[in-house]
Amino acid sequence: MTDPLTTLSGTLDTVWTLLARGATDRDAPARHPVLATSGRDGAEARMVVLREARRDPPRVEIFADRRSAKVSELSAEPRASLLVWDPALRLQVRLRARFQVLAGEAVAPLWQALPGAARALYGGRPAPGAPIPEPGDHIADPAAHAFCVLRGVLAEIETLHLATLGHRRALFRATDDWQGGWCAP
Amino acid sequence: MTDPLTTLSGTLDTVWTLLARGATDRDAPARHPVLATSGRDGAEARMVVLREARRDPPRVEIFADRRSAKVSELSAEPRASLLVWDPALRLQVRLRARFQVLAGEAVAPLWQALPGAARALYGGRPAPGAPIPEPGDHIADPAAHAFCVLRGVLAEIETLHLATLGHRRALFRATDDWQGGWCAP
Numbered sequence: 522m523t524d525p526l527t528t529l530s531g532t533l534d535t536v537w538t539l540l541a542r543g544a545t546d547r548d549a550p551a552r553h554p555v556l557a558t559s560g561r562d563g564a565e566a567r568m569v570v571l572r573e574a575r576r577d578p579p580r581v582e583i584f585a586d587r588r589s590a591k592v593s594e595l596s597a598e599p600r601a602s603l604l605v606w607d608p609a610l611r612l613q614v615r616l617r618a619r620f621q622v623l624a625g626e627a628v629a630p631l632w633q634a635l636p637g638a639a640r641a642l643y644g645g646r647p648a649p650g651a652p653i654p655e656p657g658d659h660i661a662d663p664a665a666h667a668f669c670v671l672r673g674v675l676a677e678i679e680t681l682h683l684a685t686l687g688h689r690r691a692l693f694r695a696t697d698d699w700q701g702g703w704c705a706p
Numbered sequence: 707m708t709d710p711l712t713t714l715s716g717t718l719d720t721v722w723t724l725l726a727r728g729a730t731d732r733d734a735p736a737r738h739p740v741l742a743t744s745g746r747d748g749a750e751a752r753m754v755v756l757r758e759a760r761r762d763p764p765r766v767e768i769f770a771d772r773r774s775a776k777v778s779e780l781s782a783e784p785r786a787s788l789l790v791w792d793p794a795l796r797l798q799v800r801l802r803a804r805f806q807v808l809a810g811e812a813v814a815p816l817w818q819a820l821p822g823a824a825r826a827l828y829g830g831r832p833a834p835g836a837p838i839p840e841p842g843d844h845i846a847d848p849a850a851h852a853f854c855v856l857r858g859v860l861a862e863i864e865t866l867h868l869a870t871l872g873h874r875r876a877l878f879r880a881t882d883d884w885q886g887g888w889c890a891p
Contacts, residue, residue, distance in 0.1 A: 527841075555789055557742035557751035562861075563785025564749040566742035568798055600748025604740055613753055651890045656712070656874040659890045676747075689841040705836045705844045 526612065526682045529701040532691050536614050536678055539607055540574035540581065550607040551614075556583065558591055559598040567591065569603075572670075579675040579695065581616065584631075587624055587669045588648040595620045595671060603673065611683040618673030628670045635668075643668040681706060711797065711867045714886040717876050721799050721863055724792055725759035725766065735792040736799075741768065742787045743779040750779060754788075757855075764860040764880065766801065769816075772809055772854045773833040780805045780856060788858065796868040803858030813855045820853075828853040866891060 525531030543551025556569045569591075573582035581603065585592050595601060603616040632640070644664030653659055675695060682689040688706035693699045710716030728736025741754045754776075758767035766788060770777050780786060788801040817825070829849030838844055860880060867874040873891035878884045 553791075555740045555742075555751055557740075557749035557787075559744055559749045560787075562802065563783060564742035564744045564751075564787055565800075565802075566740055566749075566751060566787045566789040567800060567866075568789070568791055598748060602742075602745075602749055602751045604751040604753070606738075606753060615750075615752060617747065617750075645890065647890045649890050650875070653888050653890055656888050657872065658888075659872070681752075687842065687844070690835070703838050703841050703843075705830065705832045705834050705838055 526610070526684070526689065529691055529693075529703070532680050532682070532689075533678070533693055533699060533701060535610070535612065536680060537574070537576045539605065539610075539612070539614065540571070541576075543571040543605065544574040544581075550609070551605045554603040554605045554616075556591060557602045557604065558594040559601070560590070560594055565590065565594060571603075579678075579699070581618065581673045581675070583671045583673075584643070585669050585671050586643045586645075586649050586667050587622070588667060590650055592622055592669060592671070596622060600676075601673070613681040613683075615677075615679040615681075616673070616675055617677040617679070618675045620671050620673045622669050623672055624669040625666075628668060629665065631670060632665045632668050637663070640668075679704075711795070711869070711874065714876055714878075714888070717865050717867070717874075718863070718878055718884060718886060720795070720797065721865060722759070722761045724790065724795075724797070724799065725756070726761075728756040728790065729759040729766075735794070736790045739788040739790045739801075741776060742789065743776055744783040744786070745775070745779055750775065752776065756788075764863075764884070766803065766858045766860070768856045768858075769828070770854050770856055771828045771830075771834050771852050772807075773852060775835055777807055777854060777856070781807060785861075786858070798866040798868075800862075800864040800866075801858065801860055802862040802864070803860045806857045806859070807854050808857055809854040810851070813853060814850065816855060817850045817853050822848070825853075864889075 542549040640663035641661040644667035693701035727734040790799040825848035826846040829852035878886035
């Protein structure tokens with residue numbers, strides 16, 4: 522069988538398979554992408570949990586506390602990146618997306634579906650990032666109004682495959698109907 | 707023995723041990739941090755190789771092709787982040803740094819010390835990111851003038867320890883002489 526990463530369509534299919542696994546399998550490489558946003562003092566990066574990956578239309582979703590820095594950063598500059606590394610495939614995937622912050626009624630069904638332990642991640646006191654005297658000085662206080670969904674509508678997917686016989690880089694764009702093209706690695 | 711991640715000084719020591727290993731050990735978790743920069747269309751993220759980590763003064767170094775997007779992005783906005791995840795410790799480390807691009811004579815000794823295979827990563831034709839018809843249409847052409855070092859002088863280190871009995875977040879700042887403080891996770 523031909524290695525799917527040697528063709529553009531095979532590469533894009535591989536990306537979506539990888540993302541779909543990340544959204545459903547806690548142990549998949551795409552489960553914890555790095556989200557890069559524009560902060561006040563330069564770019565910021567942190568790991569997030571991939572909650573949804575849908576190919577048509579191409580979008581991804583993550584959950585967040587509305588008071589967290591990433592939410593205010595995405596409100597100020599919605600264009601951001603997600604990075605996934607699959608060590609078995611030796612494939613780096615960079616997603617460029619424009620993020621919407623969904624909250625309130627729009628995400629009530631997702632909040633209702635969250636197990637109690639997961640809800641405790643949203644709404645604690647004080648707010649995320651606030652200084653506290655000791656690590657224990659933080660109280661879980663699950664609150665629907667603190668919960669939001671960051672929905673990223675994909676604009677570009679860039680892949681870099683670290684192959685033994687030469688690295689392969691490809692770029693796929695929404696404006697190009699995801700046809701894609703090769704680039705110098 | 708007390709878990710070092712329960713104290714601020716122990717947390718900072720752990721970060722530097724982790725970074726030092728990343729700079730010397732190809733299999734260490736800190737070997738391949740994610741570098742987040744400010745791109746023209748929002749934040750960008752990609753994996754890099756950590757080449758140096760020095761605690762005093764606190765700085766990190768990575769190598770790059772001078773024609774790569776990260777170099778032009780750091781020239782336009784030197785403030786950027788590096789993210790490391792240590793799965794065994796369940797520790798996320800975010801480094802905020804101001805990057806200088808060092809090239810030419812300043813980095814000639816590092817270029818001389820690079821093995822031939824490593825040199826082939828800098829100076830290929832066409833330049834990184836340029837469209838090519840097929841993945842093989844790229845020629846290695848090691849060139850000292852294409853090699854540069856991205857030196858990040860650290861401004862902040864933020865840690866997040868995903869502990870079973872409650873997550874711990876800490877923030878250390880150069881302006882605070884790296885004394886550090888706890889923050890809400």
